[in-house]
Amino acid sequence: MQTEQVAAEAAVDAALTELADGERAWSRLSLVARAELLDRVRELTGRHAREWVDTAVAYKGIDPDSGLVGEEWMSGPYALAAALRVLGDTLRALAAGTSPLAEATFGQAGDRVTVQVLPTSLYDELLLSGFRAEVWLRRGVSRAVARAEAGLAQRDPARTGGIGAVLGAGNITSIAPLDTLYELLAHNRVVALKLNPVTDTLRPVLEKILAPLIEAGVVRVLTGGPEVGAYLVNHPAVAHVHMTGSAATHDAIVWGTGAEGAARKAAGTPLLEVPISSELGGVSPTIVLPGTWSDADLAYQAEHIATQRLHNGGYNCVAAQAVIIAADWPQKAQFLAALRVAFDRAPGRPAYYPGSAARTAAARATYPTAERLGPDGNRTLVTGLRAAPEETLLATEYFAPVLGVVEIPGTGAEFARAAVDAANDDFIGTLGVNVIAHPDTIAELGPVFDELVERLRYGTIAINAWTAVGYLTPTASWGAYPGHTLDDVQSGIGVVHNAWLIDGIERTVVRGPFRPAPRSVLHGEWALSPKPPWFVTNRTAGTTGRQLTDFAVDPRWSRLPAIFASALRG
Numbered sequence: 001m002q003t004e005q006v007a008a009e010a011a012v013d014a015a016l017t018e019l020a021d022g023e024r025a026w027s028r029l030s031l032v033a034r035a036e037l038l039d040r041v042r043e044l045t046g047r048h049a050r051e052w053v054d055t056a057v058a059y060k061g062i063d064p065d066s067g068l069v070g071e072e073w074m075s076g077p078y079a080l081a082a083a084l085r086v087l088g089d090t091l092r093a094l095a096a097g098t099s100p101l102a103e104a105t106f107g108q109a110g111d112r113v114t115v116q117v118l119p120t121s122l123y124d125e126l127l128l129s130g131f132r133a134e135v136w137l138r139r140g141v142s143r144a145v146a147r148a149e150a151g152l153a154q155r156d157p158a159r160t161g162g163i164g165a166v167l168g169a170g171n172i173t174s175i176a177p178l179d180t181l182y183e184l185l186a187h188n189r190v191v192a193l194k195l196n197p198v199t200d201t202l203r204p205v206l207e208k209i210l211a212p213l214i215e216a217g218v219v220r221v222l223t224g225g226p227e228v229g230a231y232l233v234n235h236p237a238v239a240h241v242h243m244t245g246s247a248a249t250h251d252a253i254v255w256g257t258g259a260e261g262a263a264r265k266a267a268g269t270p271l272l273e274v275p276i277s278s279e280l281g282g283v284s285p286t287i288v289l290p291g292t293w294s295d296a297d298l299a300y301q302a303e304h305i306a307t308q309r310l311h312n313g314g315y316n317c318v319a320a321q322a323v324i325i326a327a328d329w330p331q332k333a334q335f336l337a338a339l340r341v342a343f344d345r346a347p348g349r350p351a352y353y354p355g356s357a358a359r360t361a362a363a364r365a366t367y368p369t370a371e372r373l374g375p376d377g378n379r380t381l382v383t384g385l386r387a388a389p390e391e392t393l394l395a396t397e398y399f400a401p402v403l404g405v406v407e408i409p410g411t412g413a414e415f416a417r418a419a420v421d422a423a424n425d426d427f428i429g430t431l432g433v434n435v436i437a438h439p440d441t442i443a444e445l446g447p448v449f450d451e452l453v454e455r456l457r458y459g460t461i462a463i464n465a466w467t468a469v470g471y472l473t474p475t476a477s478w479g480a481y482p483g484h485t486l487d488d489v490q491s492g493i494g495v496v497h498n499a500w501l502i503d504g505i506e507r508t509v510v511r512g513p514f515r516p517a518p519r520s521v522l523h524g525e526w527a528l529s530p531k532p533p534w535f536v537t538n539r540t541a542g543t544t545g546r547q548l549t550d551f552a553v554d555p556r557w558s559r560l561p562a563i564f565a566s567a568l569r570g
Contacts, residue, residue, distance in 0.1 A: 005227055005228075008224045008227070008228045008231070009228070009231050011222065012192070012222060012228065012231055012232050012235065013235075015192055015220035015222060016163060016192060016220075016235060016237040016238070017237075018217060018220060019163050019190045019191075019192060019217065019218070019220055019237075020163065020237065021217055022190050022216065022217025022218045023160050023162065023163065023189075023190045023217075023218070025216065025217055025218075026160060026188075026190055026216070026217070026218045027157070027158050027159070027160045028158070029157070029216070030095065030157075031091045031092070031094050031095035031154065031157055032091070032092065032095045034091050034154075034157070034185075035087075035088040035089075035091040035092050035095070037212045037213060037216060038084050038087055038088040038091070038181075039084075039088055040211075040212040041084055041209060041210060041211075041212050041213060042081050042084040042085060042088070042553055043553070044208060044209045044210075044211060044212070045077050045080050045081045045084065045209050045553060046077070046081065046549070046550065046553030046554065048077075048205050048208050048209050049073070049076075049077035049081075049546075049549050049550075049553070051205045051208075052072075052076050052077050052173065052202070052205045052206075052209070053069065053072045053073055053076060053077065053546075055201055055202055055205055056072045056076060056173050056202065057069055057072055058201070059198070059199075059201055059352065060072075060312075060313070060349070060350070060352045061349065061350035061352050062349055062350075063349075065542075066347060066349075066542070067347070067536075067537075067538050067539050067540060067541040067542055067570075068347055068349060068536065068541070068542075069541070069542035069545070070533050070534075070538065070540075070541025070542045070543075070544060070545035070546075071311060071312055071534065071536075071541070071545070072173065072545070073541075073542065073545025073546050073548070073549050074472065074533060074534055074541075074545045074548065074549075075172045075173065075174055075312070075468075075471075075472070076172075076173040076174050077174070077549045077552075077553075078174075078472070078545060078548050078549040078552050079174040079178065079471070079472055079474075080174045080177050080178060080209075081549060081552035081553045082472070082474045082552040083178055083181065083474040083497065083499050084181070085474075085552065085555075086474045086475055086499035086500070087181060087185060087474075087499045090151065090154070090185075090499060090500055090501055091154060091185075094151045094154055094155065099147040099148065099150050099151070100150045100151060100500040100501060100502075101115065101146055101147045101150045101500060101502065102147065104116065104120075104147075104500070106143045106146075107134065109134070109136055109450075109453075109454065109509070110450070110454050111139055112136045112137055112138070112139055112141075112506065113136075113137045113141060113142060113143055113146060114134040114135065114136050114137065114509075115134060115135045115137065115146065115500075115502060116132070116133075116134055117133050117134060117135050117473055117475035117476045117500075117508070118131060118132050118133035118469075118473045118475065118476065118510070119131075119132065120475060123551075123555060126528075126560065127548070127551075127560075127563065128469075128529060129517075129527050129528035129529045130512060130513035130520060130525065130526065130527020130528065130529050131465060131469060131510070131511070131512045131513070131527075131529065132510070132511050133469070133470060133473050133476050133508055133509065133510040133511070134508070134509050135475075135476060135477055135498075135502060135505055135507075135508050136505075136506045136507045136508070136509060137502075137504050137505060137506060138482070138504045138505070138506045139506075141503075141504035145504070146502060146503070146504065149502075149503035149504065150500055150501055150502050150503065151501050152185075152186045152187070152501040152503060153185070153186060153187050153188035154185055154186075154188065154501060156188075157188065159188065160188045160189065160190070161187050161188045161189040161239060161240065162189055162190075162238075162239030162240065163189060163190055163191070163192060163237055163238050163239055163240075164183040164184075164187065164189035164190070164191050164192070164238070164239065164240045164241070164242060165191075165192050165194065165232050165233050165235075165238045165240070165241045165242070166179050166180050166183055166191055166192070166193045166194065166241075166242050166243075167194050167196070167229055167233070167241070167242070167243035167244065167245065167253075168193060168194060168195045168196050168199065168244065169196055169199075169244035169245065169317075170196030170197070170198030170199055170245075170353065170354075171198075171312055171315040171316060171317070171353065172312065172316065172471075173199060173202060175244050175279075176193055176195060176196075176199065176206070176244075177193075177206060177209070177210065178496060178497060179193075179242055179244065179496055180193045180210070180213075180219060182242075182496040182497065182498070183240075183242055184213070184218060184219070185501065186496075186498065186501055187240065189239065189240060190217070190218040190219070191218065191219050191220070192220050192222060192232060192238070193219060193220065193221050193222065194222045194223070194224070194228065194229050194232050195221065195222070195223050196245075197223070197224070197225060198352075198353065198354065200223045203221055203223055206221060207221050229253075230253075233253055233272065233274075234271075234272070234273075238274060239274055240274055240275050240276070240277070241253070241272065241274060241275070241276040241277075242276070242277045242278065242494075242496075243276065243277075243278050243279075244278070244279045244280070244317070245278075245280060245281075246280060246281065246397065246399075247280050247281075247282075247489055247490065247491075250276075250278050250280055250489050250492070251265065251489070253271075253272055253276065254270050254271065254272045254276060254486055254489075255270060255271055255272075256271040265487055268487065270486060276486075276493070277492070277493050277494030278489065278492035278493055278494070279317065279431070279478065279479055279480070279491070279492045279494075279496065280317065280429070280431070280480070280489060280490065280491050280492040281316075281317030281318065281397050281399070281429060281431055281491060282317070282397055282427070282428050282429010282430065282431050282480075282490060282491040283321045283322060283393070283394055283395070283396070283397050283427045283428050283429055284308075284318050284319060284320050284321055284322075284427075284429070284431060284432045284433060284434070284467070285320065285321075285322050285323070285324055285406075285422075285423045285427055285433050285434070286305055286308060286320040286322070286323045286324070286433075286434040286435075286436065287324045287416075287419045287420070287423060287433065287434070287435045287436070288301070288305075288323060288324065288325045288326075288335070288436045288437075289326075289415070289416055289419075289435065289436065289437035289438070289441050289442075289445075290325075290326040290328075290329035290330075290331070290332075290411050290412075290415065290441070291437065291438035291440060291441035292331070292438065292440070293331055293334075293335075293438060295334075296515075296519060297438070297514070297515065298331070298334055298335055298338040299338050299342070300515065300516065300531075301335075301338075301436055301514075302335070302338035302339045302341065302342035302343075303342045303346075303531075303535060303536075303537050304436070304466070304535070305320060305323060305339060305342070305343075305403075305436075306339070306342040306343045306346050306536065306537075307346075307466065307534065307535045307536045307537070308320035308434060308466050308468075309321070309343070309401065309403045310343070310346050310379070310401055310536050311466075311468065311534065311536055313349050313350075313351060313352060313353065313356075313401065314356075314399070314400050314401035314402070315352075315353040315356070315399055315400075316468070317431055317491075318431050318432040318460070318467050318468060318471070319399075320403070320434060320466075321393065321397065321398065321402065321403065321404060322385065322393060322394060322403070322404040322405070322406050322427070323339070323403070323404070323405050323406065324387070324406045324408060324419045324422060324423065325405060325406070325407055325408075326407070326408060326409075326410060326411050326415040326419075327407040327408060327409050327410075328409060328410060328411050328415075329411060332407075336383070336405065339381075339405075340371070340373070340381065342537075343373055343374070343379060343381055343403060344373040344374060344379070346374070346536045346537060347375075347536060347537070348374060348375035348376055351378055351400070351401075353399065353400075355399075356399070356400045356401075357378075357400075359398045359399060359400040359402070360378060360380055360398070360400045360401070360402060362396075362398070363380050363382070363393070363396075363398050363400070363402045364380055366392045366393070367380075367382045367392075367393070370382045371383075374401065378401060379401040379402075379403070380400075380401065380402040380403070381403050381404075381405070382402070382403070382404040382405065383404075383405045384405070384407065385404045385405060385406045385407070386406070387406050387408050387418075387422035387426050388426055389425065389426045391406075391426070394406070394426050394427050394428065395427075395428050396428075397428065397429065406422065408422060412444070412445075413445060413448050416445060416448065416449070416452055417448075417452065420452045420455050420456055423456060423458075424455070424456065424457050428490060429480070429490050429491040430457055430458050430459055430480045430481035430484070430490055430491045431458065431459055431460065431467075431479070431480055431491040431492070432458055432459065432460040432461070432462065432467030432470070433456055433458040433460075433461055433462070433467070434461075434462045434463075434465070434466060434467060435453070435456075435461065435462070435463045435464070436463075436464055436514075437449070437463070437464065437514070438514060439514055439523075439524070439525060453509065457481045458481050458507065459477070459478070459479050459480045459481045459491065459495070459507055459508070460476070460477075460478065460507065460508045460509075460510065461507060461508070461509045461510070462509075462510040462511075462512070463509070463510065463511045463512070464511060464512045464513060464514045465510045465511060465512030466534070467510065468534060469510045469512065469534075470508045470510050471497070472534075473497075473508075473510070474497060474499040475498070475499050475500050476497060476498070476508040476510070477495040477496075477497060477498045477502070477505045477507070477508050478495060478496050478497040478498070478508070479491075479492060479493075479494055479495035479496060480492040480493065481506075481507060482506060512527075512529075513525045513527035513529060515527075516529060516530050516531045516532075517529055517530050529567075530567050530568050530570060531570055533545055533548070533567060533570060535570075538570040539569070539570055540566045540567070540569045540570040541570060543566045544563065544566040544567050544570060547559065547562055547563045547566055548563060551563060
């Protein structure tokens with residue numbers, strides 16, 4: 001055995017021994033004391049946010065002067081700080097004998113109870129004007145039960161759940177710390193966080209930010225290759241595993257690799273001896289319902305879809321990989337022309353994620369007539385796809401800047417129903433789906449539109465928004481649609497984020513404005529949001545993202561004017 005591996009395993013052993021002691025201390029820590037720890041972590045997030053962002057910008061090769069830096073602010077320290085604030089409030093509510101949902105707004109979607117998770121404050125209404133989100137509870141979960149069960153494992157804080165191993169993601173930098181918090185609070189397990197090697201350079205700054213939890217003995221941060229991860233998840237001291245990554249990695253952990261792994265999977269005898277939860281991505285569709293769009297609408301929504309694919313270079317578990325359009329839409333050619341321009345002209349960046357070039361090459365080998373676009377020609381647009389499970393692009397998560405276009409006959413309700421059927425039946429994975437529709441189209445469909453949303457089997461559904469808005473909303477859930485199993489895991493098992501610690505979640509539904517301000521207001525949409533800062537074409541996203549992070553760390557009215565001014569310039 002190599003010396004490095006021996007040392008890495010010794011580090012895992014030491015971390016798990018320390019966490020066992022930390023678990024006993026955690027069981028005695030009051031809810032208020034836990035909330036105070038989270039407050040300290042939030043303060044440290046603000047103090048070290050610049051270092052966090054600079055580190056991510058460096059290893060991703062982003063131009064420090066580019067608006068793309070805003071992605072690292074928004075999906076890094078902003079997301080963590082926002083979650084910490086709500087989780088602290090949740091713990092204080094439980095300490096006071098109150099449900100975290102005591103003041104929540106409940107609704108109804110068909111036969112399901114819903115919980116409004118955005119907006120939850122006047123700040124939300126101002127900063128995300130026109131955006132809203134609901135968590136849909138599973139059938140049979142009433143409002144009373146939801147209120148009573150909210151808090152999950154923190155309703156009995158002295159009853160701990162052992163040591164959880166969290167395998168961090170290599171793409172979005174807030175995933176690892178957010179998953180660590182969810183394991184610690186939703187399940188009351190102390191956490192051994194193993195970073196993805198892509199993000200190893202973040203370890204120093206993450207340890208500075210998580211210092212209060214590390215000092216309390218309830219979190220340890222580890223690095224190393226796959227051998228270290230395998231040693232950790234199979235360690236007898238570990239009670240549970242949570243991972244973010246691919247279905248292939250999940251299966252290697254659960255069943256093993258090669259012929260032996262395939263045999264175990266066929267026999268239903270896992271190699272992994274403890275439970276595992278996961279968030280695994282998939283092939284996310286964007287459904288475009290046909291309508292009568294202006295040139296400005298076409299250009300804006302083309303940028304919107306380009307963002308859904310190209311944010312973070314295309315290395316997102318919920319990146320849109322295929323657009324479903326109506327073959328009979330009179331504006332189809334105009335839309336495709338606008339999409340081609342937006343996909344081609346979006347700002348360039350290096351392909352930082354390992355294997356990206358090979359995956360792109362595989363897509364081009366399968367589709368030799370695909371268009372090569374982008375400043376460096378590394379973007380791939382594939383048109384004329386069939387809606388069928390045998391279509392390679394719908395069954396393969398490329399995790400690269402590859403975008404396909406699927407055409408389905410029909411218009412109106414006929415097309416909408418067929419598009420939903422395709423999204424449900426022909427795409428691998430259930431993490432997220434986007435629906436773009438003109439407000440007039442939604443009004444014309446009436447109850448049919450609500451029925452279609454209800455029929456979509458996805459963990460997050462975004463209507464005139466990107467599902468990543470759900471990721472950034474701390475009170476929303478994030479994860480696959482329920483029902484996957486170890487031998488057919490698709491987009492994973494379980495949820496994360498969910499800062500109100502709601503039980504019995506089925507999905508999150510996000511809604512946004514069809515147009516940015518001021519066009520939204522001029523056309524009757526009550527939404528004051530300009531082009532969102534997560535758009536890859538937003539020129540001031542770096543400044544806006546930093547200001548939003550400062551606000552999430554320390555919300556104050558005095559911070560709002562600067563945020564609005566930067567957002568409007570974007």
